[in-house]
Amino acid sequence: MDWFAFTVTLKGVFLEGVEIVFIVITFGTSAHDLPVAAATAAAAAICVAVAGFLAHRPLSRVPEHTLKYGVGLLLTGFGTYWAVAGLGVFAPGGQSIAWYGGDWAIPVLIAAWFAVSRLLVRAAPAVAARTRPHPAARVRRAP
Structure with missing residues (x-):
């Protein structure tokens, strides 16, 4: 154990x-x-x-990473919904906002976060390749 x-x-x-x-x-x-x-x-x-x-x-x-991914999407979707609704910075007078569609905005937010995460996962190898130093590059040290 x-x-x-x-x-x-x-x-x-x-x-x-x-x-x-x-x-x-x-x-x-x-x-x-x-x-x-x-x-x-x-x-x-x-x-x-x-x-x-x-x-x-x-x-x-269910594979562990898939389960964590799903839980992360749910937490991010609900968190976005309640954070934006509760902050009051997007409504006049600092009042809580009412989401278009009410609670149905939550599945839309989860779907949007899913799309964003898939785009970022697809773009990650290209970004990593651009930021990784070339093996032939030499680092100069200051005298």
């Missing part, structure tokens, strides 16, 4: 769990209904555990 990987993963999951506990407490106390918030959080934890159990076998067949 890889104890280092286990420890790092356990710490990450524990940190996320503590974060969720604080979020539940915050929302529950601000709504003056902590028991409902706690019950809802417990139900969500059960749903996530069941979904993880059901998806474990099919997802274990």
Whole structure:
């Protein structure tokens, strides 16, 4: 067993769990209904555990890099949506903007990031070849 990987993963999951506990407490106390918030959080934890159990076998067949690529696209798409909506720099008065198409802008953003990433992957070898020094080039040292 890889104890280092286990420890790092356990710490990450524990940190996320503590974060969720604080979020539940915050929302529950601000709504003056902590028991409902706690019950809802417990139900969500059960749903996530069941979904993880059901998806474990099919997802274990997906290559790791492909899975990371898909997760990165999802995080970037959602992150772009919420960052632009929440910044308020694109709307008069600093208000949050309403995306054209509402929540349907998220799949469009994910598709756009997919297209951009594919273009960059295709262009990467050419850029690397231009920036790599030629093997015959000599480096002069200052006297």
